[in-house]
Amino acid sequence: MNISFDIKQFVETFENSCHKVKKKSFSKNEVITNYIEKRNQLCILLDGSADLVRYDLNGNRTIIDHFSKYDVFGEVFYIVSTNNELFVEAKGKCEVLFYIYDDIKKKCKANCKFHETLTELLPELILNKVTNLNMRIELLTKRSIRDKLVGYFNLISSMYLTKSFSLPFSLTDLADYLSVDRSAMMRELKLLKDDGFIEKTGNKITLLYK
Amino acid sequence: MNISFDIKQFVETFENSCHKVKKKSFSKNEVITNYIEKRNQLCILLDGSADLVRYDLNGNRTIIDHFSKYDVFGEVFYIVSTNNELFVEAKGKCEVLFYIYDDIKKKCKANCKFHETLTELLPELILNKVTNLNMRIELLTKRSIRDKLVGYFNLISSMYLTKSFSLPFSLTDLADYLSVDRSAMMRELKLLKDDGFIEKTGNKITLLYK
């Protein structure tokens, strides 16, 4: 199920066919959108990477989700609560497709090809999202930093079909993704190395167990 | 968006219209299904409640997800890894609808009404799931037990539109849902009470802040 290709083709073909669809560019640290209930906006990240960031009432900033090419986001996926603000922030130069919908399941006009195809693609897009979210939850529910790291490495390893791989994002981002303190995570990585479970040079990891 | 009604009607109407759909009953602690890649099974919980449980290689048991009436589950939503086993276990008497699909997006026969309707309902079903998963992730990414509890209470409070509510599940289950040690959570609840943030009698909570 290679969904990326479908989306790419979809976007290139229908980008200008619907007036409710807009493409915009962003540079580093710019706010792409914030989540406001009933704004009815669906966004597709065409290029670059971005973070879904939460600011709570104390001003604490947490990265809740990380989006990369062809990821889909927007407040449809979220129960927007009043207790914190949700922003999507560009991590570098980004291209984003915005789509304002009245009813996400319905076409805007009888002959609007964009909506027809979007409706067809949507279940797959969302299913893909569910899989990622479940994956993350499985990691987040692990009790210790060690278990989270090992669980994450196992996933990467089985995805790439190799015991040796480069991490797809920085260690700082990994700590955010696993929702643990970075220095504590570094300490645990060192212990995993000392205990002979992994080898690590820079962000290249080799699993030595099993 | 009251999705439950749609599913209820859908199930009642088409339950017997497709030979690829089976309904089964389960009693407490029975295994409803386990997740096996490419089995292509979609399950709808018609009645009762069930848990998605992970057993890792050390035999540790963790509740990853909790399903209640009209929740949808199955390995479509999951990257099934080889490092742990995933079971869905009944928490009491359960009724489950099993649907084996070849291609989840396609009908099994030209005139199969069940599949036609399922295909229509699926995006909504899944979207509903995404919202729940995002909600849970937002809680799981909070740093402390206190933040998790308060975040959870805020969500319940804004859903029920009241500062005073009964918890929808037991404290033991809540600890599992937030993925924290139960006794540590109880301690934190006591502290929240002592600090005057909440009132608590049994599983009834009243928020005293804001």
Add this chain to the structure above:
DNA sequence: TTTTTTCTGTTGCAAAAGCAACAAATTATT
């Protein structure tokens, strides 16, 4: 109703994780 099981509430202690702070290395920017 009685018995059994599950859930709640509590505590002491040990282990793990978070926080703060800094230097070195790496990567971007000008």
Add this chain to the structure above:
DNA sequence: AATAATTTGTTGCTTTTGCAACAGAAAAAA
């Protein structure tokens, strides 16, 4: 090429969390 910014790696200390264990309350089963 020089400077700035970000990421990595490390450590000491403090706080939080988990673990184990137990008694009482509540709920379910016999």
